[in-house]
Structure formats: C-alpha cells, structure tokens
Amino acid sequence: MEKLLKAALILSLLGIFLLLLLSSALKNTPSSINEAKELPEYEKVRVQGKILTLREASPNFFILKVADNTGNISVTLNSKKSLLKQKSFQEKSLVEIRGKISFYKNETQINADKIILLEDAA
C-alpha cells in the first residue's frame, strides 16, 4: 500500500504539473470570432477583438459588440464590477473575452466570464 501511495502522489504531482503546462499552452491560441460563431452552445471560448460598442443594458449587465478581422459578435457580461467605471474599457479598446457560447434570438453570442483589457483605445 505504501508503494501505491507513493506512486499515486508522484503521478498526481507530475500530472497536475503537466495539466498546468497544457492549460497555459492551449490558452495561447484564442479562436477567431468567425470560428467562435461555429461553436455549439455552452462551449467555452476565448476570443480577442476591438470593442465596437459598449452599453450597460441594465444595472451590472453589459452588452458589447466585439470585432476582429473575421467578423463581430455580441458579448454579454453580468458583472458586479462596473465596466463603465473603469475608463480603460472603451470603444476601440482591444480586449480578450473568455466565456461560453450562447444563442439569443437566433444569433450566436458570448456570455463572458471575464474581459481582459489588452490595449487601450487608440
């Protein structure tokens, strides 16, 4: 049993390290917006693009239109942190969106879990 415990612990340590490496390697390849639109609902997605429009549709609920050179997509964000108060998030800011694909009124959109500012609006 002691040998088995040692093996299990070593496999866990090495495996977790491998998964961390894999997650950081696979993270470095965001989808294009066009590719994201082809994904099924609830699929996790990561895209980068410029904010075309940004509005607070209701308190703490934001709707953004984000575009890259392949197309544009609507992004919704339920956030307790007001995006509008963070002046760096403006139209034309380059952002990375992480979230899940959803369909609303026959249109593909992203329900964002996180929006990261990559570059301020020019």
Next chain:
Amino acid sequence: MLLEILLAIILGVILGTITGITPGIHINLVSALLLATTASFILEIPNIVLITFLISIAITHTFVDFIPSIFLGAPDEDNFLSILPGHQMLIQGKGFTAVILTAYGGLIALVLFLILIPFFIFILPTIYPYVQRIMIFILLTTCFFLIYFEKNNRLFAFLIFILSGFLGLATFNLPLKENLLPLFTGLFGISSLLTSIIKKQTLPSQTILALREIKVEKSSLKKSILASIIASPLCSFLPGLGSGQAAVIGSEVVGELNQKEFLILLGIVNTLVTSLSFLTLYSIDKARTGVAVAVGKLLELQSSDIIIIVFIILISGILAFLLTIKIARVFSKIINKINYRKLSLIILILLVLIVIYFSGWLGLLVSLISSSLGLACILLGIRRTHLMGCLLIPALLFYI
C-alpha cells in the same frame, strides 16, 4: 395545462431514476444535455412544462443517486461523502438501511424546504449584498475549518487541498467540454472503484429490514436537521461549496455525528440544496445548481411559478422516495450474488467511456490524474472533502 404538468412530473421522475442509478452521472450534466436537446427540437412545449420536467428529474436524482454511491462506490460530487458511512454499512450487510436513511433525509428536506421558503424569498434578497461583500472571508474561513476539522493529519490534508486546487485551476483553464465530469469522476468515482478492486472487496448478503424497523432516535434527527439547516444555506451563498462540504461543516458545528445521523444529513442536504436553488434563482437571481441554470434560461421566474415549483418538488420528492425504497430493495437482493470486483471493473470502464464521450481524450487525462490524487487521499486516510480544494481555490482566486 395541469395534465401536461403531471405528465412532465411522471416522465421526469422516470428519467431522474435512470440518471440517478447510472453511476457517476451528475445532475448538472443531465441538465446541460437536456437543455441543449430540448432547445433544439421541442420548441412547441410550453416552458413551464419543460421546467417541470427538469425539476422532477433533478429532485428524483437527488434521492436515487445514493444507490450507486452506496452499493457501487460510484458517487458524484454531491454525494461522494456517502461512500464512507454508506460503504461501511454495506460491508456490514446494511446497505439497504444506509440508502433508506438518505431517503428519509430527502423526505425531511421537503418539509424543511417548505419552512425555509419565506426566508429565501423575503429575507435573502436583503442580506445577500452584505454576504457578497464578505464572501472572500467566508470562503477563507470555510477552507480553514475544512482542514482544521481533519482529525488524522492536517499537514496531509493541507497538501491534498492545495494539490486539488492546482488540479482544479488547470482543469478549468483547459479547453474541455463538461470539465467537472472528468475531474469528479476521477477524484471520487474511479479512485473509490480502484480501491474496491485493489482490496478485492466482497460483500456479505444484505439485510432488508421493514421500514418500521429502521428506527432513528429523535435526538439523532434533531442533530441531523440542525446540521442541515446550517449546511444547506451555505451552498446557496458560497461558490465552489458543494453539498458534501457543507454537510461536513454542518456536522462539525453540531458535534460528532454517527453513521446514521451523517447519512440522514447528506440526504437532507442533497435534496434541500437542489430545491433551494430555485428559490435563490427567483429571489437573488443566482443559479447555484446546473438545473437552476437550465430553468433560468428557459423562464424568468415569477411568484406564480414558485407555487408550481413547490408543488413539483413535493410530488417528485414523494414519488422518488417510494422508488428509492423499491430500487434499493432490488439492489440489496442482487448485490452479493454478483462478483463485486468484476462489477467495480465494469463500472470503472463505463465511467471511462462516459468521460471519453463527453470530455474527449484530454478529459481522460484529467480523470487519470484526478484518480491518482483521489487514491492518494484514500490511502493517506484523510477526509475526501479536502479534494474539494479543486473548486474552493479557483473560487477564492476569483474573489481576490
């Protein structure tokens, strides 16, 4: 409409029974799959009938899923703790009693649910913003107590907790479908099955008692109920906290619980957390279970819907209780006639196939690594709740 709702309840109970007795399948996965399929081709069905169907499945699942966790050692993340006292009773030939105790818990949960409705509808919306502000401290305290309550070895508990956290962080950042499935299948399902296979577990014949012979003392009931009242609301507030961890916290607060009391507590918490999640969806717009997320996507809940939901929960719960007794009786009769080691192996292969089907080969890798961590936790002889660092640490980092 009433007829359609009743029909949806019956169909939901049947499907919930099937998903419940299928080893390793969590209700969140079932909800996501159902939502995906119903949205695509059953558009003519009114949303209230669809949510009736979903809620009936979920409530039935919370009763029935103790059967595979106790008899087959294949739990999901909400009832993984039942494998410990439940498995001990199974080895003593009391598997049937163990399942019935969790079903009693489920039945008590229905009563507690009715009692807690006013709190969740009228008081929760007022206090929730304050709770959110101190969420990080509540999470930190929860993590501290989970490790502090470990009686065998706190250092190992801390190590397993941290490793689970890293495992969770890595898994959530991988491009995986249904990332909780391989993670929990490995941590709690495959590791338990491997233990049974390694130990060459055999089972004695199971005693099937009449319900009136399965007695629970009033003081035991009181302790379990008090622990569940402490535990269940925690799941409504705290991200990353499943009913299993909440049950541990509840049980530690009220004092040491014996096997029976702990199984009743788990039964209560499992059903109560799912039932309350529909109330939190309505009152604070937070869907804390997969099925509540699905319901929230289908319908913006109004107060009139809550009355229907309460009705659905009660009817499905009572039907599920009766079905659980019948199925547990069948399992008790056949379990010692089959080769338990071979059965564990078959279930293990089934779980691996489920993981590959839903989460792909990357999911299988996650399951393999999670299994080794789960196995290490079992072999170290410490509580398996520490493995929930895989949810608690990512949740903590989200709030920092």
